[in-house]
Amino acid sequence: MENIKQDSKGRVMEIELMKAVAIISMVLVHVLGMGVLIDIRSPENYPVAFTISFMGCFPSAGVFMFAMGWGTAFSKRATVGSYLRRCITLFEAGIVINLFTGYVRAILVPDIYGPIGSVLHSILATDIYFFAALAQLYFALMKKLESKNTQRIMISIMIIAICFCVNILVPAESFTTGSVWLDTILVFFIRLNDRSYFPFISWIFFPVTGFGAAAFYRKYGMKKTTIAAAVTGACAYIVSTLVKTALGMSALPSTPEYYGLHPINALNGFAIIAAEFLIVRLILLASRNRMPGFLLTMSKNVSYIYIIQWPLISVLSPLLVGITNIWINVIAGIVILVISYFLGNLLKKKNLIKI
Numbered sequence: 001m002e003n004i005k006q007d008s009k010g011r012v013m014e015i016e017l018m019k020a021v022a023i024i025s026m027v028l029v030h031v032l033g034m035g036v037l038i039d040i041r042s043p044e045n046y047p048v049a050f051t052i053s054f055m056g057c058f059p060s061a062g063v064f065m066f067a068m069g070w071g072t073a074f075s076k077r078a079t080v081g082s083y084l085r086r087c088i089t090l091f092e093a094g095i096v097i098n099l100f101t102g103y104v105r106a107i108l109v110p111d112i113y114g115p116i117g118s119v120l121h122s123i124l125a126t127d128i129y130f131f132a133a134l135a136q137l138y139f140a141l142m143k144k145l146e147s148k149n150t151q152r153i154m155i156s157i158m159i160i161a162i163c164f165c166v167n168i169l170v171p172a173e174s175f176t177t178g179s180v181w182l183d184t185i186l187v188f189f190i191r192l193n194d195r196s197y198f199p200f201i202s203w204i205f206f207p208v209t210g211f212g213a214a215a216f217y218r219k220y221g222m223k224k225t226t227i228a229a230a231v232t233g234a235c236a237y238i239v240s241t242l243v244k245t246a247l248g249m250s251a252l253p254s255t256p257e258y259y260g261l262h263p264i265n266a267l268n269g270f271a272i273i274a275a276e277f278l279i280v281r282l283i284l285l286a287s288r289n290r291m292p293g294f295l296l297t298m299s300k301n302v303s304y305i306y307i308i309q310w311p312l313i314s315v316l317s318p319l320l321v322g323i324t325n326i327w328i329n330v331i332a333g334i335v336i337l338v339i340s341y342f343l344g345n346l347l348k349k350k351n352l353i354k355i
Helices: 013-032 046-055 058-074 080-108 119-125 126-145 151-168 180-186 205-247 256-259 263-284 293-300 302-315 328-349
Strands: none
Touching: 013 046, 013 058, 013 263, 013 293, 013 302, 013 328, 046 058, 046 328, 058 126, 058 263, 080 126, 080 302, 080 328, 126 151, 126 205, 151 205, 180 302, 205 263, 293 302, 293 328, 302 328
């Protein structure tokens, strides 16, 4: 068990534990997604499948982006140039991931993931790393306004407001430019049918709220931050529930609604993250603010684990798609997670790849 204090990067136990849970859930949900022969709606499989699927949504991707914004608020040595360089690095990582998910799986399991599409579509099929790359542009702007907190807050609120308005006005169910090339580029920024995965104007909500939460924490401390999380999370849940009921929307978003992120689902996601923060806070209070060392290491190496998992899943796809038992699928996910954990730790220690 280890106990850490807040460092220059804003690492606090609550956020670190949430990141560890997020990467575990994300690997498991990605492996579950390969189980095409598993009847996830059967009575014996549904509880496990639902739990993994739920934890693999906002408690994973949403937490990662929230934590990215949180860490940025504490960054002292970063410059506008370093954010732009990181933007390029993350974009390159996204292309590498897509080469495996788009090409390797299509070659190894052509009946399910083939035929291989165009090079442009395959390497630019939107991944969360592409969004993370674009989010660096927001962070660069915040760095530029480092000493002007009022401007930072106003610009962040304006960005969220504009993005919410665009998301509401653009008819995502039918919108297209008519050009495959242009649509492929636009999916990085706005929701386009069911082809949008983590578009900028939708998902920037989480880094912005993470940045704001960290700024609040720096000024008021953990006690008031915990109270604020309870109040804002409850408000977000009430508003999203009332609006969804009025509009006849389902309580849980469909796959396109989750990845495209309708503004109401963004509020729903924030409520889930706030609830998880409170749960983790209670767990850490009970454990006297200590957590297992491997979880702390995992939280620090989430980028490495995320990247490594995809080549492993892609190469093992012929075996994974043949699994019919959900528990064997879960065990396979745990094995891939453990391998990714040790390889990620090795790569970081040897400084072979810098992410």
